[in-house]
Amino acid sequence: xxxxxxxxxxxxxxxxxxxxxxxxxxxxxxxxxxxxxxxxxxxxxxxxxxxxxxxxxxxxxxxxxxxxxxxxxxxxxxxxxxxxxxxxxxxxxxxxxxxxxxxxxxxxxxxxxxxxxxxxxxxxxxxxxxxxxxxxxxxxxxxxxxxxxxxxxxxxxxxxxxxxxxxxxxxxxxxxxxxxxxxxxxxxxxxxxxxxxxxxxxxxxxxx
Numbered sequence: 001x002x003x004x005x006x007x008x009x010x011x012x013x014x015x016x017x018x019x020x021x022x023x024x025x026x027x028x029x030x031x032x033x034x035x036x037x038x039x040x041x042x043x044x045x046x047x048x049x050x051x052x053x054x055x056x057x058x059x060x061x062x063x064x065x066x067x068x069x070x071x072x073x074x075x076x077x078x079x080x081x082x083x084x085x086x087x088x089x090x091x092x093x094x095x096x097x098x099x100x101x102x103x104x105x106x107x108x109x110x111x112x113x114x115x116x117x118x119x120x121x122x123x124x125x126x127x128x129x130x131x132x133x134x135x136x137x138x139x140x141x142x143x144x145x146x147x148x149x150x151x152x153x154x155x156x157x158x159x160x161x162x163x164x165x166x167x168x169x170x171x172x173x174x175x176x177x178x179x180x181x182x183x184x185x186x187x188x189x190x191x192x193x194x195x196x197x198x199x200x201x202x203x204x205x206x207x208x
Contacts, residue, residue: 006033010036048071129141165200169205172205
């Protein structure tokens, strides 16, 4: 399985699910290769219904992940889950999901990254690297913290938080495998053009 490089993380407060589902075909066609359905405040039934529709759009080589809800991931036949740092441990998620599905983990420190990698995470999301409206008041971790994480673990690390296409080269230079974006795509005046810009930036620097 190939870990995606351009991850889109959903936020129904930024982009309601009905608009997201209308946009998804064009966003995937433009270069999003990982879609994270994240809605911690929504009912499981609603998240499952969205995941089932998204599953018909997000097809290989793109990957569909459901954040935290392993039940919704299984029922929608998603490609895996993204676990919060204080969520289920990766080894427990693997017992439920079986082999052949991704387990990503969100981490905020080297210690947490090492723990998640040792427990079997396929990749890590680390952030917030830069200041971001998605985490108001939370200080940026910075590029050196990202570099420390990429050097500490053997699995791919995805940077999240305040990433722009212009920042992609310095982010990848730390050893990051790719980037995850919320508002930079979903709140953009032209989300499809934003995806093209991120994808072009990633393709120019290549994979680590």
